[in-house]
Amino acid sequence: MELSRRLSSRGYRRTRQRDAVFDVLAENAGRPMKAEEVLVLAKEKAPGIGIATVYRALELFVELGVAQQVHLHERSQHYEVDTGHHHHYMVCVSCGSREQLDACTMDKLEDVIKDETDFLVTSHCLGLWGYCSSCLPGKA
Amino acid sequence: MELSRRLSSRGYRRTRQRDAVFDVLAENAGRPMKAEEVLVLAKEKAPGIGIATVYRALELFVELGVAQQVHLHERSQHYEVDTGHHHHYMVCVSCGSREQLDACTMDKLEDVIKDETDFLVTSHCLGLWGYCSSCLPGKA
DNA sequence: TAAGATATTGATAATGATTCTCAACAAGGG
DNA sequence: CCCTTGTTGAGAATCATTATCAATATCTTA
DSSP, rough: HHHHHHTTTTTTTOOHHHHHEEEEEHTTSSOOOOHHHHHHHHHHTTTTTTTHHHHOOOOOHHHSSSSSEEEOOOSSOEEEOOOOOOOOEEEETTTTTEEEEEOTTTHHHHHHHHHHOOEEEEEEEEEEEEOOTTTTOOOO | HHHHHHTTTTTTTOOHHHHHHHHHHHHHHTTTBBBHHHHHOOOOOOOTTHHHHHHHHHHHHHHTTTEEEEEEESSOEEEEEEEEEOOOEEEETTTTEEEEEETTTTHHHHHHHHHHSSEEEEEEEEOOEEOOTTTTTTTO
8 A cells, every 4th residue: 555655664663553644635535524523534544543643643744745634724733645746725714614615726836936936935825714605595 | 084984883882981992093003012011002092991891892802803813923912903904023032122024025926825725814914024124233 | 483673553742822710890872 | 980891911822833752563674
């Protein structure tokens, strides 16, 4: 498996727990998950796994580039597998639903920044809030 | 004062503590501040003020539209007075310095979303990370 | 395959930020 | 000046996340 190679090539070990966490993320691709959610599902694959291990695995996966942190500006961070295609989310302030936004104009913006400033952009995060189609009518 | 009117028109009262918190933000316009930082400076103006009151004032100011929350994706939230001109930050991953980014292409992006989806965007947040000019050479 | 060096884990304590609780207090209209 | 009601401060409570540390699991080497 790809994960296995990435781990060993950096001196990390493949464990039952890491496999479990990764599989949970993979089975929920495209859905940002909290550590606590991952824990519940990972327990089915690796009984006894603790929350600390989940946090450690998530952090490691981000470092390895197989997962990414999604900032939804909630109390807790969210994580999802890195499928390679960059996207952002539109969050409904009414019902909390999230829609993926595939169009990414960041590349354009980064070019402008490259031309006009001395700052080298290596990553970015875009969040959009508003009302989804279901909540629009009432806007309650 | 403007703040005074905004408060009373909504049934809120003007207090020594709220004035202190607002003044601190105003004196640090353009610099996102943590609640704890605000507390230290506000104590000079309103001795005895507690952290809970600072949080309450900040939350209220955002609601009134005189301050805005700045998501820097750090452990704690940051706040700054709403000067009316929209901007974002470029954060140096090396030294942590922050530069304001005045160019905002979000309006353009929001138009695209309006045309292509059923989502009504009411607010957004853009964060950029990378290396500032001072850290670029070494990139350490 | 057994052994050993060391990476990893789980339980739990600790931390940091933020919110809640509630009795004492203060603002401002009448 | 009084009274109603919004506010405050102190500290407890909560939530997410990180640190600690002894027990355990991995993987490499002999």
